[in-house]
Amino acid sequence: MVGVPVPHEIYSLITSYLSLSAVSDWIKLFVVGGVLETCRRFLFGWWDAFLETFWLIATIEQGEDAYRWVLYWLSHQRFWDKARVVDIAMNDGFGPDNDEDEEEEEMGSSRKLSYLPNLATPYKLWYKGRYLAITRESRWASMQIKIFSRDRAILNGFMEDARQLYKAAEKKCISIYAANSVGDWEWMTSRPKRPLESIIMDPGAKERLINDARNFLASRKWYAKRGIPYRRGYLLHGAPGSGKTSMIHSIAGELGLDVYIVTLSRAGLDDTALTQLISEMPRRCIALMEDIDAAFKRGVMRDLSAEDGPAHPPKVDDSKKDNGDDGDDKEGERPKPHDDAASRVTLSGLLNALDGIGAQEGRILFATTNNYRALDPALCRPGRMDLHVEFHLASRYQAEHMFKSFFMEEEEGHGYGAPTPEKSSEMPSSVPPSPPATPPSTSPDLPPTPTSEAKLSAGFCARIDLSGQEVCELAARFADIIPERQFSMASLQGYLMLYKSDPRAAVADAPAWVQEEKDRGAARGMHATDTVVTSGVARLT
Incomplete structure (x- = not known):
């Protein structure tokens, strides 16, 4: 029966293996390789840290206003029209420009075609003599801005320029905000x-x-x-x-x-x-x-x-x-x-x-x-x-x-x-x-009746030229026909929309429309206290 090895026997076994030239070479290679890899990582880490001292790096979350500022600024740069890698979205865009092109209107498109920066693709350009890279990050729904400069004022100036460009376009618009699903x-x-x-x-x-x-x-x-x-x-x-x-x-x-x-x-x-x-x-x-x-x-x-x-x-x-x-x-x-x-x-x-x-x-x-x-x-x-x-x-x-x-x-x-x-x-x-x-007595605002629907084609006729005096006279006649405090402004607007190119017909047909609306209100059981x-x-x- 073989006994349990004693420490002296184990030491002898290890010594015999180490005496082999192949094992000794492998140990040397492992030690030298580890030292070299450690030095490489240290040097490259130091080099990256050294290079980062020359870069300004900013991250903007997607829900922030600044996110839209930068996207809008980017879309107004010369290189953007020639960008070869973009994302396409059917929405109202990311800025205050909501006017559709005539071509889109002729095509009957109800949603605007927008081009957005591609995810994870850096867009590189020059800003006031500084190298600039903008990247949309897909993982965190954010945007990273890198500027080759050590001057923080450059980043502040860039964000201010983007904000001013956005606000200038927004002067003709108002922004609408609502709470999202997470309460922001x-x-x-x-x-x-x-x-x-x-x-x-x-x-x-x-x-x-x-x-x-x-x-x-x-x-x-x-x-x-x-x-x-x-x-x-x-x-x-x-x-x-x-x-x-x-x-x-x-x-x-x-x-x-x-x-x-x-x-x-x-x-x-x-x-x-x-x-x-x-x-x-x-x-x-x-x-x-x-x-x-x-x-x-x-x-x-x-x-x-x-x-x-x-x-x-x-x-x-x-x-x-x-x-x-x-x-x-x-x-x-x-x-x-x-x-x-x-x-x-x-x-x-x-x-x-x-x-x-x-x-x-x-x-x-x-x-x-x-x-x-x-x-x-x-x-x-x-x-x-x-x-x-x-x-x-x-x-x-x-x-x-x-x-x-x-x-x-x-x-x-x-x-x-x-x-x-x-x-x-x-x-x-x-x-x-x-x-x-x-x-x-009031009349509710109800959908157009068949009689009024028959007048829809009048809105597409050629405009009848009238002088200002004639329009004022027609307006006075129209006002005399409309009962005081019985129709909402929305209902009057809906009626006039049927005759937007024929004011004379709008006045001529007004009495019939008023009577028709009164009859419909009576049929609905409307009373003076409703x-x-x-x-x-x-x-x-």
Whole structure:
């Protein structure tokens, strides 16, 4: 039986193997190779670190505004038209240029063709005598910028140039942001600014509103000196299709502010997420909450039976709804209690987000509703909704000026709109709150009837030349035909669109259209109390 080897025997065995020349050579090769590889890695690591001292490297995440700035700047470089490796996307692009080419319009393309930098492909060019490389990283959805320079001012100048180029193109547009699935603000698209002159309201109404907003933006130091939170809220309420959303679009363009859409009914949104969203808004922007009365399962009215005083506003029959084609047209259909897709935002959470300790300052809040009486008084109080602006159905004044805006030549129609803007100081400092008045019988905005559809071809006829005086006369006749406060501006616009090249036919067919709409409204069971509208003026509460 062979015994267990002792240490002396093991030592002898190892010595015998090491005495072999082949084993000795392999050990030497391993040691020398390891030393050389270690030196190589050290030298190359030192060399790379030395070279990196001559490079400026910046990384931008895809959701950041700077990401779009750089992409837009890159698309305006000379080499971009000759780039051979690109990605193609069917979307609105990554910049404020949304005008489609005539060729695309002729092809009937509803989506714009965009060329984007290819993923993981470095695009190399020269910037102010410095070597520049831009690469879109696919793994982390980011972009890497490398500049062969040790001067940080070069990188700052590059980002500023990209920002200025983007902002210069954006002067004619406003940017629209919305919350993504993870609760971060994400750029959606850019929209052309809408001139304030295109909004047709009764004299002085829109001027008082825009002047109040301008005064707020210029009063930051005044608010800070007096310890007042630097926030302003506007509640636009009234008839569907009366232009509430269009007014907000125009104000955003006039003030040069981006619009952040807060969708309170978004599935998964709770009080904490809402507070975080509002707190992450930039200091100068417009926060938009549309149809705020329809945002909650049980409306925005609390049970005040246990609180002081009978603070219940009059009840409104929610079963009667109006239709419209403006962004604020939809009457708020509240989700049923068993609707699991609704958000988990509560009224108290909304109130805290608007003016709580963590609420963002510097922003302007616009909220719209078609059901003013359904709102809780706590939501409408000053500090949350400082200014209430009531929109109404179209007056004859508005009908006349809308007709002129359709058919008056630009050079002839200059100055036909509303009077000179009034100063904000002329706005009444306090007006006692009062419930909205009851309007005359109204007709809902409904889809075109076969009779009106038969007139669609008129819109494609050759333009009939008319003098400014003739257009004014036709506009006056058209206004006399339209009943006061019975049709929305959206419905009048839809009617005139059928005759955009034939103003005489628009006037001639107007009586029949008015009667037809009245009959359709009667068939739907509309009554004088179905819609709550008042004069389109602003009041402070």
